[in-house]
Amino acid sequence: xxxxxxxxxxxxxxxxxxxxxxxxxxxxxxxxxxxxxxxxxxxxxxxxxxxxxxxxxxxxxxxxxxxxxxxxxxxxxxxxxxxxxxxxxxxxxxxxxxxxxxxxxxxxxxxxxxxxxxxxxxxxxxxxxxxxxxxxxxxxxxxxxxxxxxxxxxxxxxxxxxxxxxxxxxxxxxxxxxxxxxxxxxxxxxxxxxxxxxxxxxxxxxxxxxxxxxxxxxxxxxxxxxxxxxxxxxxxxxxxxxxxxxxxxxxxxxxxxxxxxxxxxxxxxxxxxxxxx
Amino acid sequence: xxxxxxxxxxxxxxxxxxxxxxxxxxxxxxxxxxxxxxxxxxxxxxxxxxxxxxxxxxxxxxxxxxxxxxxxxxxxxxxxxxxxxxxxxxxxxxxxxxxxxxxxxxxxxxxxxxxxxxxxxxxxxxxxxxxxxxxxxxxxxxxxxxxxxxxxxxxxxxxxxxxxxxxxxxxxxxxxxxxxxxxxxxxxxxxxxxxxxxxxxxxxxxxxxxxxxxxxxxxxxxxxxxxxxxxxxxxxxxxxxxxxxxxxxxxxxxxxxxxxxxxxxxxxxxxxxxxxxxxxxxxxxxxxxxxxxxxxxxxxxxxxxxxxxxxxxxxxxxxxxxxxxxxxxxxxxxxxxxxxxxxxxxxxxxxxx
Numbered sequence: 001x002x003x004x005x006x007x008x009x010x011x012x013x014x015x016x017x018x019x020x021x022x023x024x025x026x027x028x029x030x031x032x033x034x035x036x037x038x039x040x041x042x043x044x045x046x047x048x049x050x051x052x053x054x055x056x057x058x059x060x061x062x063x064x065x066x067x068x069x070x071x072x073x074x075x076x077x078x079x080x081x082x083x084x085x086x087x088x089x090x091x092x093x094x095x096x097x098x099x100x101x102x103x104x105x106x107x108x109x110x111x112x113x114x115x116x117x118x119x120x121x122x123x124x125x126x127x128x129x130x131x132x133x134x135x136x137x138x139x140x141x142x143x144x145x146x147x148x149x150x151x152x153x154x155x156x157x158x159x160x161x162x163x164x165x166x167x168x169x170x171x172x173x174x175x176x177x178x179x180x181x182x183x184x185x186x187x188x189x190x191x192x193x194x195x196x197x198x199x200x201x202x203x204x205x206x207x208x209x210x211x212x213x214x215x216x217x218x219x220x221x222x223x224x225x226x227x228x229x230x231x232x233x234x235x236x237x238x239x240x241x242x243x244x245x246x247x248x249x250x251x252x253x254x255x256x257x258x259x260x261x262x263x264x265x266x267x268x269x270x271x272x273x274x275x276x277x
Numbered sequence: 278x279x280x281x282x283x284x285x286x287x288x289x290x291x292x293x294x295x296x297x298x299x300x301x302x303x304x305x306x307x308x309x310x311x312x313x314x315x316x317x318x319x320x321x322x323x324x325x326x327x328x329x330x331x332x333x334x335x336x337x338x339x340x341x342x343x344x345x346x347x348x349x350x351x352x353x354x355x356x357x358x359x360x361x362x363x364x365x366x367x368x369x370x371x372x373x374x375x376x377x378x379x380x381x382x383x384x385x386x387x388x389x390x391x392x393x394x395x396x397x398x399x400x401x402x403x404x405x406x407x408x409x410x411x412x413x414x415x416x417x418x419x420x421x422x423x424x425x426x427x428x429x430x431x432x433x434x435x436x437x438x439x440x441x442x443x444x445x446x447x448x449x450x451x452x453x454x455x456x457x458x459x460x461x462x463x464x465x466x467x468x469x470x471x472x473x474x475x476x477x478x479x480x481x482x483x484x485x486x487x488x489x490x491x492x493x494x495x496x497x498x499x500x501x502x503x504x505x506x507x508x509x510x511x512x513x514x515x516x517x518x519x520x521x522x523x524x525x526x527x528x529x530x531x532x533x534x535x536x537x538x539x540x541x542x543x544x545x546x547x548x549x550x551x552x553x554x555x556x557x558x559x560x561x562x563x564x565x566x567x568x569x570x571x572x573x574x575x576x577x578x579x580x581x582x583x584x585x586x587x588x589x590x591x592x593x594x595x596x597x598x599x600x601x602x603x604x605x606x607x608x609x610x611x612x613x614x615x616x617x618x619x620x621x622x623x624x625x626x627x628x629x630x
Contacts, residue, residue: 172365173360173362176358176360176362177362177364179327179329179349179356179358179362180356180358180362180363180364180420180423181364181375182328182329182348182349182350183327183328183349183350183352183354183355183356183424183433184350184355184375184376184379184423184424184427185350185376185379185380185427186350186375186379187350190379195364195366198366199364199365199366
């Protein structure tokens with residue numbers, strides 16, 4: 001009787017959807033892993049991984065993408081944190097506009113963005129309505145291209161970074177903490193660096209991780225701007241090889257999980273740090 | 278020379294006038310409370326002193342130095358917030374030392390001052406704790422220590438006890454007052470709790486709809502309220518309309534009962550009406566031989582409030598409360614009984630609107 005009652009209370013549909021969801025995410029991953037380990041016939045081996053890691057192009061492109069991701073994250077934080085902070089503190093009426101802008105990368109494909117960038121920055125800078133030229137087109141030299149691609153990546157990561165930062169600021173009483181710091185003599189810079197940033201570090205890490213994931217795997221911008229990044233490398237590798245791309249894809253997943261673990265490690269044990277209370 | 282001066286200070290938010298023509302002079306070491314209901318402008322005034330709001334007009338000065346347009350970080354003013362506002366990422370000691378480190382004081386001096394402040398708030402053992410590891414009362418004591426650590430010229434407290442439970446509120450307000458007296462610091466305290474304001478302050482500023490209604494000592498505010506609002510906001514009050522019978526003698530008629538007041542009714546003529554007020558504790562049962570200010574009423578309800586018993590009376594259609602000490606020898610009437618009560622002429626207050 002008791003076990004029947006327990007069976008009746010069992011949330012069957014909840015579990016069914018949960019299991020289906022897990023299978024949807026885990027099965028492709030498992031298939032990728034299994035495929036990546038099957039380079040040698042009838043033997044489970046790490047050969048695909050060894051080959052992939054042995055390719056100097058891999059390290060070169062991956063290192064370059066990590067550098068681009070790091071630069072994108074730094075620039076994003078420098079621009080987005082003060083913006084979100086100011087909107088929360090002084091311009092709450094502008095939030096809707098800014099949120100709309102941050103959502104634009106979801107509706108405007110990367111291909112449009114990159115063509116726009118190329119169209120605007122592949123011509124020399126000149127003062128409008130004059131023939132006075134101020135400089136070379138950004139697409140003509142390496143630093144200019146890096147500048148362009150970081151800008152583009154920042155736009156692609158904008159929804160994730162802005163929303164993470166904004167959510168983080170929602171969990172702390174930004175206004176009161178700011179006023180408390182100001183009454184103790186802190187200027188704006190000190191308030192942001194020593195009070196606001198440390199209290200939204202979980203949100204910053206989340207935003208940074210998402211930006212990192214987007215930048216490292218990004219293909220369109222890098223391909224069209226001719227940047228030797230990891231995304232185009234993986235794409236090309238997939239056209240010529242079978243097992244190595246699977247190995248690298250699974251490695252990328254591991255990297256993401258490692259990043260999530262780091263977030264837990266850094267933020268865990270802090271307890272309830274957020275809020276003015 | 279006053280330590281803190283607010284001269285003709287006003288603040289408008291668009292069409293809304295939050296504070297109008299606020300004038301106040303606070304002496305060094307004085308404890309002044311801003312008392313009033315929500316939206317009366319008390320917090321806005323405090324925020325103008327702190328520098329978080331800029332007055333639309335008027336002047337704020339500390340020791341005759343105009344600070345009206347100075348940034349909050351440029352004023353040497355300490356602030357304690359209702360929500361504590363401790364920095365969650367810093368330990369108690371780091372919170373207290375924050376302002377000193379901003380001022381680039383030597384590390385040794387910072388550590389010494391932090392230790393002094395921790396001793397002052399009796400939290401010496403909590404220096405390495407994080408705010409979330411402390412109770413609400415402890416967090417507010419840390420917030421107080423942090424505000425005091427920078428040796429501010431004026432200490433501002435914005436409803437600092439509102440988020441705490443009743444028992445801690447009482448003990449902490451006594452502690453705040455003791456610390457303020459010990460350091461001799463000038464303090465402005467915002468509260469909507471009249472008991473808090475009465476118990477802690479040297480002077481009280483009662484505010485209503487952006488204006489000052491009355492400034493006075495707790496004794497003056499409670500016993501001699503100038504307006505009906507002050508009288509009703511501070512303590513419990515019986516109010517009624519009375520007719521002037523003899524202005525020179527201070528004789529009134531209220532619901533058929535004759536009332537004698539202590540002063541002459543200057544500016545009034547026979548037949549005018551005035552608003553009178555009597556505190557519940559100033560009424561007592563009529564004793565033998567006493568004749569003046571006799572009011573007859575019917576007992577509507579009797580409520581025990583611990584040390585006090587409140588008797589609700591209907592005097593000629595007007596509800597009156599009478600408070601009497603709850604002692605074993607007390608003989609109470611029954612509900613529905615007709616009783617006669619009295620008060621001294623000094624207990625009858627004449628209120629303005």
